[in-house]
Amino acid sequence: MTLDRTIPPQVKEPDMFRLPQPRRVVFPNATELYILDMGEQDVCRIDLMWEIGNYEEPVHLSADMANKMLKEGAGGMSAAAIAEKLDYYGAWLQTTVTSHCSYVTLYSLNKYFDEVLPLLETIVKYPDFPEQDFYTLKERRKQQLRISLEKVQTLSNNAFRKQIFGKDHPYAYAPSVSDYENLTVNHLRKLHKLYYRPERCRIVISGKISRNILKGIEEKFGRYTVTATEEPLAIPDYPVLPADKFEYIEDKPGALQSSVRVGQHVILRSHPDFQKLRVVNTALGGYFGSRLMANIREEKGYTYGISSAVAGLRHGSYFTVGTQTGTEYTRPLIREVIREIKRMQEILMDKDELTMVRNYMSGELARGCDSPFSVADMYIGLLANGLPFDYYSRQAETIREITAEEIRRVAAEHLDISRLYVAIAGDKEKIGF
Numbered sequence: 001m002t003l004d005r006t007i008p009p010q011v012k013e014p015d016m017f018r019l020p021q022p023r024r025v026v027f028p029n030a031t032e033l034y035i036l037d038m039g040e041q042d043v044c045r046i047d048l049m050w051e052i053g054n055y056e057e058p059v060h061l062s063a064d065m066a067n068k069m070l071k072e073g074a075g076g077m078s079a080a081a082i083a084e085k086l087d088y089y090g091a092w093l094q095t096t097v098t099s100h101c102s103y104v105t106l107y108s109l110n111k112y113f114d115e116v117l118p119l120l121e122t123i124v125k126y127p128d129f130p131e132q133d134f135y136t137l138k139e140r141r142k143q144q145l146r147i148s149l150e151k152v153q154t155l156s157n158n159a160f161r162k163q164i165f166g167k168d169h170p171y172a173y174a175p176s177v178s179d180y181e182n183l184t185v186n187h188l189r190k191l192h193k194l195y196y197r198p199e200r201c202r203i204v205i206s207g208k209i210s211r212n213i214l215k216g217i218e219e220k221f222g223r224y225t226v227t228a229t230e231e232p233l234a235i236p237d238y239p240v241l242p243a244d245k246f247e248y249i250e251d252k253p254g255a256l257q258s259s260v261r262v263g264q265h266v267i268l269r270s271h272p273d274f275q276k277l278r279v280v281n282t283a284l285g286g287y288f289g290s291r292l293m294a295n296i297r298e299e300k301g302y303t304y305g306i307s308s309a310v311a312g313l314r315h316g317s318y319f320t321v322g323t324q325t326g327t328e329y330t331r332p333l334i335r336e337v338i339r340e341i342k343r344m345q346e347i348l349m350d351k352d353e354l355t356m357v358r359n360y361m362s363g364e365l366a367r368g369c370d371s372p373f374s375v376a377d378m379y380i381g382l383l384a385n386g387l388p389f390d391y392y393s394r395q396a397e398t399i400r401e402i403t404a405e406e407i408r409r410v411a412a413e414h415l416d417i418s419r420l421y422v423a424i425a426g427d428k429e430k431i432g433f
Contacts, residue, residue, distance in 0.1 A: 017365055017396035020375055021389065022204070027222030030199035034379060035214070036206040039372040042110040044207030046117075046217070047380055048124060052195035053100040055170040055315075058233050059187045060179040063195075064097045065137070066188040070104060071095060072133040075122035079133060082119065091116045093123070099171065100314055101384045102195075113213055121220040127192060134185045142180045152259035153324060155250040155425035160261035163248055163421045164318055166241030171316060194232045198224060202383055206376035240265070240316060246421050251428040258330040258426030262337050263320030264419050269312040269387065275398040276410045277319075281310045283357045283407065284344055285321055291340050292321065300336060302329040314385055319415065327430040334422060341420075344411040349404040361399045365392060 022034040057063035071093055072079045086093055089112040096103040104124060108116050148154045158174040165172040203221060205213065242265070267274055278286075285292035285308030292306045306323035325333050349357075368374050382391055424431060 017362070017393060019369060019378065019392050022379055027218060029223060029225050031222055032202045033217060033222070034202070034204045034383070035209060036204065036372055036376055036379070037209040038206070038375065039208050042208055043107065044110055044113060044205060044209060044213060045105065045107050045373050045376060046120070047204040047376060048104045049202050049380065049384065050102045050196055051100065051200050052102050052191065053098050054173060055099045056235055057191065059183065060173065061175060061183050062187045062191045063102055065183060066191045067095045067097045067102045068137060069129050069134060069188055070123050070127045072137065073128040073130040075126040076128070077122065082123065085119055086116065089116050098384065110208060110210065110213065114216060117216050117220055124196065125224070129185050129188050131185055134188070138180050138183065142177050145175055145177060145180070152252055152255055152257060152425040155252065156259035156261045156423045159248050159250050159425065160263065160320065160421065160423035163243040163423055164263065164265055165316065166239070169238050169240060171313060194230060197226045197228070204376050204380055206372040238315070243421070246419070248423050249428050249431060250423070250425040252426055253429070255426045256327065257324045258327050258424055258431055259324045260330060260333060261320055261322050261423040262334060262420055263318055264416060264421055266310060266317050266319045266414055268317050269385070273410050273414060274312065274317070275395050276402055276406055277414055278310055278395070279357060279361065279399060279402050280344060280407055280411045281308050281319065282361055283349065283353065284308050284340060287360050289356060289360070291343070292337065295340055296323070296333060296336050300332070302326070302333045302336070312385070327427050330424060330426060330431045338417055338420070341411070341415055341417055345408065345415065347408070349407055354404055358399055362396065365396055
């Protein structure tokens with residue numbers, strides 16, 4: 001049959017969203033295992049996560065550096081030996097730290113899982129934290145930071161978080177070279193001993209899972225215990241202390257572009273309107289066809305790209321618009337951002353735009369289920385943020401049922417133009433006041 005390219009494909013409503021449910025097992029040592037047995041390929045991914053991130057770390061950068069150093073030497077094996085063994089078996093290992101969790105992720109072919117699982121066990125349980133590798137990593141990260149701090153985007157991001165949370169809040173923390181210099185390998189060893197313990201660990205295994213794989217995980221991670229000689233520090237109740245001034249300019253003389261952040265605190269994820277606020281955000285600046293892109297990129301030509309986001313964190317949520325622009329367009333761009341927010345609050349969205357936003361958001365949800373590993377990512381996000389497993393089902397329901405009237409109401413109630421914070425990094429003299 002010849003395809004007639006003059007006829008557009010039929011558009012239909014997305015099917016009802018259903019996220020595959022994991023099976024939960026609690027091992028004798030209190031480690032939790034979540035099993036997502038799905039997929040046809042003989043590959044799997046195992047994610048280990050611990051409740052220690054940038055928010056909880058007792059010393060600045062200790063969580064991130066301890067996590068990165070796990071694969072720099074463990075059980076007497078060098079970093080090169082670890083990398084060589086992973087490469088030999090076609091496996092891949094990555095380490096990640098977020099605000100509240102540290103992760104170790106291993107991808108493996110099922111036929112070699114028994115070979116690489118002991119290596120993962122060694123890396124997690126018996127890291128060596130070699131001094132020379134620590135020094136090398138620290139020097140490399142310091143140089144990367146110096147380069148990053150020359151970028152207006154980094155400067156505006158750092159300034160914006162301090163504006164809305166306060167300079168001493170963990171969510172506003174920005175690394176400094178002195179923080180790296182003050183960090184010692186003993187800080188990493190102590191953090192690992194306190195926080196990388198079985199009762200603080202959750203494991204997600206995804207892919208085509210066999211009984212042998214589950215047996216191996218239980219043997220390596222479900223039975224061992226660690227005698228605690230010291231407990232992790234209690235997490236202080238950090239107050240949120242927003243800045244008194246709503247605009248801040250980080251002067252970068254000679255900068256050809258300005259980096260702009262506009263935003264404010266918004267409702268928490270537990271609020272009944274939070275999912276609706278995400279729909280508002282998507283229409284405003286959450287996808288390529290958004291209003292901010294149509295106005296500020298396509299019509300005005302002030303920037304190559306602009307986006308907005310609603311960040312839902314454990315202890316606070318915020319809305320932000322971010323972009324970079326030629327210095328001379330900084331003020332006009334900010335005015336247009338505010339104008340588009342006002343339009344969301346005052347004018348009903350038409351049917352075609354609402355359909356477009358719904359279809360985009362439904363498609364993004366569906367895309368999150370296109371592989372076992374992407375489904376695992378969704379559940380890891382829920383576990384890390386203490387959210388119920390029906391979170392995405394309720395999100396799909398909101399996308400399907402929200403009306404133009406609700407979008408206007410939510411924008412008006414939860415986005416306050418009079419309390420928008422603006423952080424700019426660029427040439428202050430050319431930006432103007």
